Amino acid sequence: MSSSTYVAPTDHAKAADKFMEDEERVNWHDKALWFIRQKRDVASKQLPEWELLRETASQIKQNVLSNLDTYLEEFERHAKQNGITVHWAADAAEHNRIVLDIIKRHGIQKLVKSKSMLTEECHLNDFLGDNGIDVVDTDLGERVVQLAQEPPSHIVLPCIHKRKEEVGELFHQHLGTEKGASDPAYLTEAARQHLREKFLTSDLAITGVNFAIAETGGFVVCTNEGNADMGAHLAKVHIACMGIEKIIPKAENLGVFLRLLARSATGQPITTYSSHFHRPRPDQEMHIVLVDNGRSIQLGRKDFYNSLKCIRCGACINTCPVYRRSGGHSYHYAISGPIGAILAPNMDMKKNADLPFASTLCGSCSNVCPVKIDIHNQLYQWRQVLSDGGYVPKTKKIGMQAMATVLSNPTIYRVAGKSGRFMMNLMPGLANMKAVNPWAKQREMPEPPKESFRDWYLKNKKKS
Amino acid sequence: MSSREAILNRVKTNKPAAVALPQTLAFPPVPADACIEKFARTVEAVGGTVVEVTNLAEIGAYLKKHYESPERVLNTVHGVGFGQELSGPIEDGHVLANLEIAVVTGSVGVAENGAVWVSEENLPTRVLPFITEHLMLVVAAENIVSNMHEAYVRLDVSAPGFGAFISGPSRTADIEQSLVIGAHGPKRAHVFILK
Numbered sequence: 281m282s283s284s285t286y287v288a289p290t291d292h293a294k295a296a297d298k299f300m301e302d303e304e305r306v307n308w309h310d311k312a313l314w315f316i317r318q319k320r321d322v323a324s325k326q327l328p329e330w331e332l333l334r335e336t337a338s339q340i341k342q343n344v345l346s347n348l349d350t351y352l353e354e355f356e357r358h359a360k361q362n363g364i365t366v367h368w369a370a371d372a373a374e375h376n377r378i379v380l381d382i383i384k385r386h387g388i389q390k391l392v393k394s395k396s397m398l399t400e401e402c403h404l405n406d407f408l409g410d411n412g413i414d415v416v417d418t419d420l421g422e423r424v425v426q427l428a429q430e431p432p433s434h435i436v437l438p439c440i441h442k443r444k445e446e447v448g449e450l451f452h453q454h455l456g457t458e459k460g461a462s463d464p465a466y467l468t469e470a471a472r473q474h475l476r477e478k479f480l481t482s483d484l485a486i487t488g489v490n491f492a493i494a495e496t497g498g499f500v501v502c503t504n505e506g507n508a509d510m511g512a513h514l515a516k517v518h519i520a521c522m523g524i525e526k527i528i529p530k531a532e533n534l535g536v537f538l539r540l541l542a543r544s545a546t547g548q549p550i551t552t553y554s555s556h557f558h559r560p561r562p563d564q565e566m567h568i569v570l571v572d573n574g575r576s577i578q579l580g581r582k583d584f585y586n587s588l589k590c591i592r593c594g595a596c597i598n599t600c601p602v603y604r605r606s607g608g609h610s611y612h613y614a615i616s617g618p619i620g621a622i623l624a625p626n627m628d629m630k631k632n633a634d635l636p637f638a639s640t641l642c643g644s645c646s647n648v649c650p651v652k653i654d655i656h657n658q659l660y661q662w663r664q665v666l667s668d669g670g671y672v673p674k675t676k677k678i679g680m681q682a683m684a685t686v687l688s689n690p691t692i693y694r695v696a697g698k699s700g701r702f703m704m705n706l707m708p709g710l711a712n713m714k715a716v717n718p719w720a721k722q723r724e725m726p727e728p729p730k731e732s733f734r735d736w737y738l739k740n741k742k743k744s
Numbered sequence: 745m746s747s748r749e750a751i752l753n754r755v756k757t758n759k760p761a762a763v764a765l766p767q768t769l770a771f772p773p774v775p776a777d778a779c780i781e782k783f784a785r786t787v788e789a790v791g792g793t794v795v796e797v798t799n800l801a802e803i804g805a806y807l808k809k810h811y812e813s814p815e816r817v818l819n820t821v822h823g824v825g826f827g828q829e830l831s832g833p834i835e836d837g838h839v840l841a842n843l844e845i846a847v848v849t850g851s852v853g854v855a856e857n858g859a860v861w862v863s864e865e866n867l868p869t870r871v872l873p874f875i876t877e878h879l880m881l882v883v884a885a886e887n888i889v890s891n892m893h894e895a896y897v898r899l900d901v902s903a904p905g906f907g908a909f910i911s912g913p914s915r916t917a918d919i920e921q922s923l924v925i926g927a928h929g930p931k932r933a934h935v936f937i938l939k
């Protein structure tokens with residue numbers, strides 16, 4: 281597949297407007313994601329130790345980030361001892377070049393790839409396509425968006441924005457399924473047969489990495505479909521691509537992370553496959569590409585380095601009220617939703633200045649995050665950084681300055697609370713005027729309560 | 745300067761203050777019977793079928809009853825006595841492209857998630873438990889643990905070149921969140937608990 285025809289939007293609000301034109305689809309999308317969020321809630325409540333697991337996971341990642349250089353060296357040493365070739369890539373371009381070199385050295389024309397958000401971030405498919413290599417994405421959802429010439433709209437559920445009829449039409453065109461057929465079981469079976477042929481005839485497989493273990497020099501890949509394993513075990517060459525933050529110190533730490541990952545992602549107790557690769561087969565070559573691409577810079581941002589703890593479960597995305605109603609493509613970055621919005625500005629402040637504003641700051645993302653990243657806090661902090669740097673359009677900036685003053689001063693906050701209610705009671709039209717308040721757009725302003733929570737609390741406290 | 749050095753230098757300069765690794769988590773042990781019962785329930789919940797047996801020959805008898813022709817079965821567990829028995833390695837996994845049933849030893853079962861650890865030591869070739877249409881795992885009851893922490897205490901995951909936790913048959917819900925069993929791996933999974 282050559283470079284995609286999909287043109288990324290440049291402004292979240294505009295793209296969201298477009299997505300919201302189809303109200304029925306928006307409602308369906310919203311419900312589908314909320315359903316997954318609820319499954320996550322059920323799964324997490326079944327473990328009394330859930331909060332302990334989150335806290336421990338967060339602390340392990342804190343330890344990793346604070347010793348990342350030594351862990352990376354330790355991982356490299358052990359991986360080499362295991363017979364794995366280790367490569368280092370400073371940025372996306374170098375990563376893509378390294379992968380292409382390996383492919384060319386083996387004279388390979390086509391390959392299978394399982395899900396890797398890193399390769400999405402690096403736009404590997406487009407690069408390889410431009411160099412005449414046929415890349416087949418093998419995760420079902422990724423294959424769907426690849427056939428549609430679109431990027432994934434979600435890190436765990438790549439085609440969550442597509443209706444089954446649309447998938448049916450794509451498969452009819454590309455895989456020859458019956459016209460009008462849209463039964464998920466029928467379409468999945470068609471994809472199974474289509475991709476099995478690809479697995480059996482590809483000499484090279486690319487996979488992502490969920491965790492890389494410093495102590496043992498191995499790495500773990502998690503899938504439900506079994507596509508990473510089908511690809512890697514049948515290929516003569518396996519290339520695993522990972523961001524440098526994917527390191528964990530010891531194998532036993534996996535106990536914590538594997539308990540959290542799938543429960544947070546889809547509500548399953550674990551993914552069907554958690555595959556631990558430590559050495560290539562005797563007849564196989566195994567490569568790992570360690571990619572920085574801005575991560576070492578983010579590591580130095582004291583308000584934002586926490587974002588590197590992310591294990592890409594997607595929980596923050598499923599719960600986000602803005603994501604659910606604006607769709608993944610409106611974020612115009614490889615990783616959508618709240619986590620994408622705090623990673624993207626590190627890569628390009630100018631291009632991604634709008635993303636931290638694509639949030640209500642409700643904090644639901646931070647509440648579900650299995651590694652306890654303070655996502656909504658970082659969204660708020662990015663707004664300040666981007667605003668100070670002159671990346672933010674005027675209207676948003678004024679509102680934000682007012683909000684910053686309000687939130688940093690308890691006295692004004694109380695007064696603003698009272699006068700805010702007063703203003704809205706008298707002139708609700710003002711607060712809803714879209715030109716002045718961009719946040720009123722597409723949203724009903726809430727009914728101002730007769731009594732603020734604080735007033736209510738103080739009154740009731742005195743009573744008791 | 746190489747990219748390796750540049751990355752490591754930047755990380756060294758930018759990394760936050762050192763924080764110790766938290767202590768290993770451990771939870772009170774769960775009685776063996778409760779573990780086995782929970783394991784069986786969870787395997788069923790993730791789409792697998794559980795059969796309890798008291799010896800390996802019973803597995804053979806079960807297979808014979810349900811899958812008449814032994815040619816369809818590749819059996820890597822000595823003592824089951826049904827199907828094509830295999831002990832040596834398979835050089836090229838591609839020959840298994842049309843395999844219907846594989847019987848494989850799992851060394852640890854995990855009650856909380858129904859996962860079974862399958863490692864290269866017990867496989868003629870890595871692709872076997874993924875390429876087969878129907879996977880039959882055999883786990884000894886005494887190797888069933890309560891949770892993943894206990895599993896990692898029991899296992900040295902770096903001893904084999906490859907190993908995987910496998911929980912149920914392969915699945916996908918990528919099309920409108922409809923769960924479909926049988927994505928790229930097995931369409932069905934059995935777990936025989938050997939008591």
Ligand code: SF4
Nearest residue numbers: 590591593594596649
């Ligand atoms: S930020 Fe947290 S919740 Fe969001 S994808 Fe990453 S780990 Fe999951």
